[in-house]
Amino acid sequence: MTWQPHITVATIIEDQGRFLLVEELKQDRLVLNQPAGHLEANESLRQAALRETLEETGWDVELTGVVGIYLYTAPSNGVTYQRVCFAAKPLRHHADRSLDTDIAGTLWLSRDELAAQPQRWRSELVPRCIDDYLNGPLHGLEVIRD
Template sequence: MARTDYLDDPDAPDPTSIVIAASAFVIDGGGRLLMIRRTDSGLHALPGGRHELGETMTQAAVRETREETGVDIEVTGLIGIYSNPAHVVQFTDGEVRQEFSICFRARPVSGEPRTSDESTEVRWVEPPELKALEIHPSIRLRIEHGFEQRSEPYYT
């Protein structure tokens, strides 16, 4: 199922749902960031996805990262809460989603990067490489906040 992200677009469709999601800003010992290339949009992104019933938000971040990347993580902090109503995602099945996403800081504990049905590429990215990657502005904001080492979480 393909997706189209809209940000501050007056022609964006109205949302039909809201989804709670978690993402992970995972830095390895060499300062590299774990990134995926999404199968549904082709964009580079942080690993993450939908919160499921019966799990905590940190468990969602750990599960989604493992599913999408093959890397097991430990959550070490909170980067921010992202709920911009001007950012909606339209899917080919007709759903238009306003996401409510919590981005966590994490470190890898085991596993090796590998692709999944949600990721066509998974790799550790050196910070200078990020400028050249095609990343949605909403994800770039989370990455910027992660590298800033903010004393307080970001929230909208």
């Protein structure tokens, strides 16, 4: 069996102390996650983050930095993910845009509101990325080389 990590991107979007999260259906339950997804062929990491954010939330955003790069093995299936987490500011919401089929909706939560619902986290990376964003440092986008 060949081991192959999955490359993913996620985006932390903050507005006035609240963070844009998605509710997505995983294993027959609604969980909370940052807008996130897999890198596609012929796509840069930045392009993937912008695309996934728009597809999952209906928001155009401007990437402002890199929060971190995370290696995570999901206990549910043993799959290893390498997540590149970006920070972004919201620019424009397309309220009439259809969201990805596994996204039930979006919501803005404070860090405390998210912390109060650990049973709903998609993974431990959800609060960890927000905490790393809040505690810094935020790395410049130039650290990502296409």
